[in-house]
Amino acid sequence: MKKRVRVIERDDVVVKFAGDSGDGIQLTGAQFSDTSAFIGNDLATFPDYPAEIRAPQGTVAGVSGFQVRIGHKEIQSPGDQADVLVAMNPAALKANMNWVKPGATIIVDISSFDSRHYKRAEYVEDPLGDGSLDEYNVVRAPITEMTRDVVKRFGLDLKTADRTKNQFVAGILFWLFNRDLKIGENFLRDRFRNNPKLVEANIEVLRAGYNYAETVEAIESTYRVKPAEKGPGYYRNINGNTAIAWGLLAAAEKSGCKLYLGSYPITPASEILQELVKTKNLGTIAFQAEDEIAGVCSAIGASFAGCLGVSTTSGPGLSLKSEGIGLAVITELPLVVVDVQRGGPSTGLPTKTEQSDLLQALYGRHGESPCVVLASSTPANCFDFAYEAARLAIEHMTPVILLSDGYLANGSELWHIPEISELPKIKVPRIKDNDPSFKPYNRDPETLSRFWAVPGQEGLRHHIGGLEKADVTGEISYDPFNHEIMTLLRRDKLDKVVYYIPRQEVIGQPEGDLLVIGWGGTFGALYTAVQEMQEEGHSISLVQLNYINPLPYNIPDILGRFKNIVVCELNLGQLATYLRSKLPHFHYLQFNKVQGLPFLISELKHKFEEILGFSGS
Amino acid sequence: MENYSKTTAKDFKMDNDVRWCPGCGCHAVLSAMQKVLPETGIKKENIVFVSGIGCSSRFPYYINTYGFHGLHGRGAAIATGIKLANPGLSVWLVTGDGDSMAIGGNHFIHLLRRNLDINILLINNKIYGLTKGQFSPTTPKGSITKTSPSGTIASPFLPGELAMGAQGNFFARVVDNDLEMMQKVFIAAASHKGTSLVEVLQNCVIFNDAVHSEITSKELRDENQIYLEHGKSMLFGKNKEKGLIQDDSRLKAVTIGQNGIKKEDILIHNAVDREDTKHYMLVRMMLPENPIAMGVIRSCEAYTYEDTYYQQIEASRNKSTVGNVNDLFMSGNIFKLENHNGN
Numbered sequence: 037m038k039k040r041v042r043v044i045e046r047d048d049v050v051v052k053f054a055g056d057s058g059d060g061i062q063l064t065g066a067q068f069s070d071t072s073a074f075i076g077n078d079l080a081t082f083p084d085y086p087a088e089i090r091a092p093q094g095t096v097a098g099v100s101g102f103q104v105r106i107g108h109k110e111i112q113s114p115g116d117q118a119d120v121l122v123a124m125n126p127a128a129l130k131a132n133m134n135w136v137k138p139g140a141t142i143i144v145d146i147s148s149f150d151s152r153h154y155k156r157a158e159y160v161e162d163p164l165g166d167g168s169l170d171e172y173n174v175v176r177a178p179i180t181e182m183t184r185d186v187v188k189r190f191g192l193d194l195k196t197a198d199r200t201k202n203q204f205v206a207g208i209l210f211w212l213f214n215r216d217l218k219i220g221e222n223f224l225r226d227r228f229r230n231n232p233k234l235v236e237a238n239i240e241v242l243r244a245g246y247n248y249a250e251t252v253e254a255i256e257s258t259y260r261v262k263p264a265e266k267g268p269g270y271y272r273n274i275n276g277n278t279a280i281a282w283g284l285l286a287a288a289e290k291s292g293c294k295l296y297l298g299s300y301p302i303t304p305a306s307e308i309l310q311e312l313v314k315t316k317n318l319g320t321i322a323f324q325a326e327d328e329i330a331g332v333c334s335a336i337g338a339s340f341a342g343c344l345g346v347s348t349t350s351g352p353g354l355s356l357k358s359e360g361i362g363l364a365v366i367t368e369l370p371l372v373v374v375d376v377q378r379g380g381p382s383t384g385l386p387t388k389t390e391q392s393d394l395l396q397a398l399y400g401r402h403g404e405s406p407c408v409v410l411a412s413s414t415p416a417n418c419f420d421f422a423y424e425a426a427r428l429a430i431e432h433m434t435p436v437i438l439l440s441d442g443y444l445a446n447g448s449e450l451w452h453i454p455e456i457s458e459l460p461k462i463k464v465p466r467i468k469d470n471d472p473s474f475k476p477y478n479r480d481p482e483t484l485s486r487f488w489a490v491p492g493q494e495g496l497r498h499h500i501g502g503l504e505k506a507d508v509t510g511e512i513s514y515d516p517f518n519h520e521i522m523t524l525l526r527r528d529k530l531d532k533v534v535y536y537i538p539r540q541e542v543i544g545q546p547e548g549d550l551l552v553i554g555w556g557g558t559f560g561a562l563y564t565a566v567q568e569m570q571e572e573g574h575s576i577s578l579v580q581l582n583y584i585n586p587l588p589y590n591i592p593d594i595l596g597r598f599k600n601i602v603v604c605e606l607n608l609g610q611l612a613t614y615l616r617s618k619l620p621h622f623h624y625l626q627f628n629k630v631q632g633l634p635f636l637i638s639e640l641k642h643k644f645e646e647i648l649g650f651s652g653s
Numbered sequence: 654m655e656n657y658s659k660t661t662a663k664d665f666k667m668d669n670d671v672r673w674c675p676g677c678g679c680h681a682v683l684s685a686m687q688k689v690l691p692e693t694g695i696k697k698e699n700i701v702f703v704s705g706i707g708c709s710s711r712f713p714y715y716i717n718t719y720g721f722h723g724l725h726g727r728g729a730a731i732a733t734g735i736k737l738a739n740p741g742l743s744v745w746l747v748t749g750d751g752d753s754m755a756i757g758g759n760h761f762i763h764l765l766r767r768n769l770d771i772n773i774l775l776i777n778n779k780i781y782g783l784t785k786g787q788f789s790p791t792t793p794k795g796s797i798t799k800t801s802p803s804g805t806i807a808s809p810f811l812p813g814e815l816a817m818g819a820q821g822n823f824f825a826r827v828v829d830n831d832l833e834m835m836q837k838v839f840i841a842a843a844s845h846k847g848t849s850l851v852e853v854l855q856n857c858v859i860f861n862d863a864v865h866s867e868i869t870s871k872e873l874r875d876e877n878q879i880y881l882e883h884g885k886s887m888l889f890g891k892n893k894e895k896g897l898i899q900d901d902s903r904l905k906a907v908t909i910g911q912n913g914i915k916k917e918d919i920l921i922h923n924a925v926d927r928e929d930t931k932h933y934m935l936v937r938m939m940l941p942e943n944p945i946a947m948g949v950i951r952s953c954e955a956y957t958y959e960d961t962y963y964q965q966i967e968a969s970r971n972k973s974t975v976g977n978v979n980d981l982f983m984s985g986n987i988f989k990l991e992n993h994n995g996n
């Protein structure tokens with residue numbers, strides 16, 4: 037007789053997968069997320085992997101992790117701590133013990149909990165025997181051993197056989213979350229569609245995991261998370277890098293400009309290039325250049341020739357591109373530069389997130405060289421801001437830097453697939469052949485942007501370049517007064533962009549005791565912390581900036597309505613510095629973290645409570 | 654339709670002042686180019702001149718086509734973007750020895766390797782002119798310059814050798830005081846499909862005057878230059894009485910009639926054979942042993958990057974069921990939530 041298992045209905049559950057980077061952790065995480073999305077859960081994910089491709093096996097340094105939070109309500113952050121931890125070896129357990137909730141379910145692969153692995157993980161005592169896990173529901177599953185048994189008949193080599201063990205874990209989770217195994221089987225059929233033997237082996241293992249969980253009676257309760265309350269329409273699970281690639285594609289199609297990407301591989305931005313090289317069927321030109329500089333310069337050349345020129349990179353690459361971006365500023369050509377930020381300076385922490393490049397994006401160029409600077413704030417809105425970056429670049433004939441980060445790039449969430457017809461129009465400032473009024477630096481009086489005449493067009497031949505240009509005619513000019521006029525025009529052109537971007541929204545009351553200001557990828561954590569505190573009755577609101585240069589016009593008005601302002605960033609205060617220079621009459625408190633990790637909701641709340649306590653409210 | 658055969662050199666002149674120093678070799682290069690462009694039959698609107706930074710990189714401002722004066726060393730990358738964006742354009746890159754052999758070396762070799770259909774004029778005066786007289790990567794070893802008061806230490810690059818090492822398919826060399834030679838070779842470069850590199854030995858009257866004079870001077874040029882043409886004997890000298898033969902692994906200059914050398918012994922130039930190692934030897938020939946090779950030394954057919962890229966686009970268009978971004982978004986793992994959801 038089977039024991040009756042309790043089914044717990046939950047609004048949200050956090051699951052963390054951890055193991056060696058070769059254990060297929062990212063795949064298991066992605067599969068779990070996709071099936072969650074498929075049954076309609078809202079979700080947010082956070083993959084966390086070591087910089088080395090194959091770090092020493094079994095060591096804490098080599099632990100790869102994937103955290104996913106699924107929910108029935110709106111999910112904006114992958115959560116601080118896990119309800120379910122899957123640890124494929126002792127190192128994975130050790131690395132994650134601080135990040136599980138009291139009473140959590142911990143599934144360990146008992147096959148790899150031996151003295152050899154303990155030593156590698158630098159455990160002095162057996163964690164499964166020393167009582168340290170008494171407070172948790174520990175499931176000791178012989179994952180490796182049973183997997184090998186199951187796949188024996190397929191005659192796979194040991195390495196390939198062991199690769200399938202992530203499906204054993206998946207099977208356990210399907211049971212734990214009361215899910216239909218068919219969804220998982222279909223995922224595998226799609227994933228390994230070129231190798232029927234692997235499909236079969238993986239499906240067998242998946243089923244074995246499921247049956248194991250059902251029969252072993254080690255798990256006391258299972259979870260059910262109802263589908264999310266989302267508006268009707270089509271959805272899919274999307275990560276930030278894919279969303280950026282797709283936003284650019286949408287902007288290209290909508291504007292009628294061919295998309296040209298000139299990029300050089302760099303973590304964590306390479307996936308954008310990898311995604312776009314797959315879209316040749318849409319006419320995309322995605323060019324892997326010999327270096328970062330060639331990437332951006334070729335994009336500028338393509339833009340001169342009428343394409344939507346884009347270059348994608350991460351912090352060190354942005355440094356290399358700064359001269360090129362300056363060229364796009366003075367030639368006044370559309371250019372989108374996407375910077376998927378990572379820990380710095382220098383090579384820094386390639387796989388870890390940090391809001392490292394705001395000041396670089398704003399000021400890191402020679403001369404008076406203003407750019408539009410945007411920041412996306414969730415994996416899904418990477419789509420919107422990539423689209424927006426392209427729109428502003430084209431309509432205002434200017435380089436636009438879009439800041440994403442490693443957390444958004446690899447994290448994923450549900451994305452409501454938009455109707456292409458409903459995306460904002462993009463007005464392309466092209467000029468007709470033989471227009472007698474054409475002068476290279478004639479400007480649209482509204483936007484102050486020049487017009488886009490493209491080689492091949494008759495009667496519009498002209499020269500542009502990096503030397504200062506005479507106003508209107510575009511001839512080379514060393515005239516001191518002309519230089520000042522052009523410098524001011526470039527500044528004013530950028531300032532005009534403010535009339536073409538939305539006003540800033542405040543999450544919460546429009547006035548109160550504490551205004552939290554964040555930008556970019558910290559949105560999930562800040563939103564969750566602020567919302568929880570609002571529910572607890574605090575007078576606290578959030579402004580999450582997506583438009584940083586120019587700032588939305590209503591920012592000063594918002595800031596004036598709060599007693600305290602705290603700027604929260606994963607750096608030492610770059611936005612705070614910027615705000616102090618732009619709006620010096622406000623007092624800014626700061627909360628900063630530079631550990632290569634996202635904010636924890638708990639540490640944010642702690643800080644906000646402290647401020648509210650001190651301010652006596 | 655307009656009759657383009659009617660365009661003349663005048664159509665390609667600008668009415669601005671050309672700012673090179675009087676006597677600078679660049680003037681002649683510009684005028685050769687202005688004479689050549691009408692002969693290519695390409696519409697002015699479809700021609701783009703791109704450059705980097707340096708004296709020679711001012712070139713685009715003086716020619717009445719589209720022009721892009723880029724960044725130091727980056728002209729090759731800018732030109733690559735233009736050509737890939739619109740392969741229908743005729744793209745010329747004008748660059749110098751500092752621009753392409755030093756700061757832009759990486760872009761230069763990769764442009765040749767990819768073989769985009771771009772024509773490069775590498776205007777080589779073996780010195781930095783615009784920054785006033787520092788040595789460049791092609792400055793002869795031991796030269797005293799502003800930044801080498803005791804003589805340069807490193808061996809200079811030979812652009813042609815570098816180009817072939819980078820898988821280049823077209824290399825030619827000309828001198829700036831031979832208008833006819835420049836015109837012939839520029840036409841050959843323009844009609845070659847793929848990256849064509851023309852090294853122009855140009856005289857900087859201010860900072861490196863007469864650096865090429867042993868090759869270019871009226872008195873010495875017949876003896877010290879050999880003008881190569883595909884399919885013709887490698888002859889030189891005032892009365893074409895000298896020629897090249899292969900002697901072991903080297904090319905050797907000989908005089909017909911001396912030491913039993915007959916006209917039939919002289920090598921015939923084959924510019925189109927990609928395996929011909931003589932292209933290397935020709936590029937490396939040095940005075941005083943051998944004359945300096947001029948004309949089209951190498952001109953081999955090969956697929957261009959942009960042709961292959963656009964063929965891949967065509968192929969994936971024909972194969973794919975995804976024809977627009979909406980198809981893409983709706984492909985793969987998607988699901989639908991209905992109105993009543995969440996109630």
Ligand code: SF4
Nearest residue numbers: 674677708782857858
């Ligand atoms: S400095 Fe030399 S290369 Fe430059 S313009 Fe004068 S002569 Fe020509």
